[in-house]
Amino acid sequence: MKKSFFVIPLSFIAHILIINITLYALTPNTYINFFSILYYNISWFVVTYSINFYPTAKRESFKVNLKSFFTLILLYGLVYFTSFSFLSPHPYSWQHLLLVYFVICGLLILFRIFFYWARNLVRRENFVTTRAVVIGRDKNLKKIRRIFDVPEYGYRYIGYFDNYKSNSPTYLGDIQSSFNYIFENNVEEVYCLASRLSKDEIKHLMNIADNSFKKIKIIPDNKELFSRAMSIELYDSVPVLNLRASPLDLEYANLIKRMFDILFSLFVIIGVLSWLVPIVFILMKIDSKGPLFFKQKRHGVNKNTFWCYKFRSMTKSDDSDIKMATKNDMRITKLGKILRKTSIDELPQFFNVLKGDMSIVGPRPHMEVHTKQYETSVEKYLVRHFLKPGITGLAQVKGYRGEIIRKSDIVNRVRYDIFYMEKWSILLDIQIIILTVTNIFFNDKKAY
Structure with a gap:
């Protein structure tokens, strides 16, 4: 099991603790009614699930995720004030409730900053890295490298394969030699530049992916490639096809x-x-x-x-x-x-x-x-x-x-x-x- 498996559940638990401890400390009357407690916790789960908040991609940064974070705060704010308006009687003024809401938002933001700081620290120290190689070389290789070379994203770029020899220190050999290399060197993800491969070579790589435990992703050009399970991910401005996507990847x-x-x-x-x-x-x-x-x-x-x-x-x-x-x-x-x-x-x-x-x-x-x-x-x-x-x-x-x-x-x-x-x-x-x-x-x- 990867260490990153625990990141999402720990984040969820931390958010729930922040909400419950703040409400208990500042509005203790809300914890007299069991239904109210259930309401605040289940509504957080429903809101985060509806906007797909927790399954953050490896390449997301604090700034990229900021929009969904503020969407979450806004939606949960509506849930929060609705509860006090219609669901339970309370002795608190609207000014006090607004203050409590801002305290919750502030603590969630502080935890979010800490979360990304800790995640980036772990990745910079190479505790969690994904070994990746690229097959083929064209103008998209440099763009992909921009992603791989950011330590916080958790990649370890090994090099690339291409039929045109190069003196580059990251050149690993021709395309044919890549097939053995990815198995012998514990490569976890393989990125294929479709512009440098024939349709037969791409199909061969797809077969390798379906009969091994390697993640094969294709950076497409205008070749006709169709698969029911394909999904498109963006690496900076480069579209990447994930050949064997599953909801359980999240x-x-x-x-x-x-x-x-x-x-x-x-x-x-x-x-x-x-x-x-x-x-x-x-x-x-x-x-x-x-x-x-x-x-x-x-x-x-x-x-x-x-x-x-x-x-x-x-x-x-x-x-x-x-x-x-x-x-x-x-x-x-x-x-x-x-x-x-x-x-x-x-x-x-x-x-x-x-x-x-x-x-x-x-x-x-x-x-x-x-x-x-x-x-x-x-x-x-x-x-x-x-x-x-x-x-x-x-x-x-x-x-x-x-x-x-x-x-x-x-x-x-x-x-x-x-x-x-x-x-x-x-x-x-x-x-x-x-x-x-x-x-x-x-x-x-x-x-x-």
Whole structure:
């Protein structure tokens, strides 16, 4: 996890503390009513979310973000004065309320100044840097360098590749040599100048991006490049195409998804598994020999390995780590058939969710042997590993769960996983969870 992941939640918490402490100190009567407390906190969340305030880009400075900051203060001011006008009786004069509002604004501005000062200090000291290279050289290279050379933006510019040799100290070699270089030197972001690459070279780079964990961004010219997931970012005055954009690229969105995962998994662990585990343990001891839980190494985000837990539903065998369950599989126990049919066998994975290895909704994790098989035979297979794996997923509720019988099964599974990554929202997660529960009661044909 990157250190910058905590910047957004810490900022949000700091802002909420400033508002609540100021209101409690200067207008204590507002804290007599629980509804008022809830109103001030939820309204801050709603206002910041509506103007997309927290997901600030790496290249934003204090001045760039100033407009949205004053928009936030203005909108929250309306919320603040509305509460005193209509929602709760109070003994305070309008002059006093105006003073409190200005105190809140002043403290928020001071924290904002401190926030950018601290962020820039950390980046200048190279605690948080992104290693970047450029492929191709044209007039836009100098403009991009202006961004990379500002320490506060958190980039570490390594150099560029181009088929025209140069004596520049930042010249790293021809375009062909770049493919190996970015993997061997821990390069995190690759910027491609489309004017210096052929359409075939660009497509090749796009394939590399979809089958690796490198961020590939294209600075376009007039070539025809279209992709459903593309987004345009501005680096100074230079438009840059992000080839694999996702709502979950925003730390704010990741925080929401993680909070949802923690709350939901705690609910299941305390409300369901606390009494279900003893029952399954007793039934399993009656049904067959072996441990209560089955654990298996699976590939998670960025293809990192983790132990995935399930209720044991099969007898012990030598091929459990290489062979998927099939219809009428002789390894499945009598109790295992019930557990798998109702998907109860997957419930221990809520411990994986609480631990942070998995999410409730996401691409289903595969065995290590199958990842190695599909990453070379299925186009864009590794794209699904940009996300945490899930207990359930869009592909599963659309009928592509369980055994891979035909190649189209894994191809369509990957397509749905990528679509989920590109279109994620918390409402989509909730919809998938509801469909997963519904499928349990409507005899999912692939639940075996």
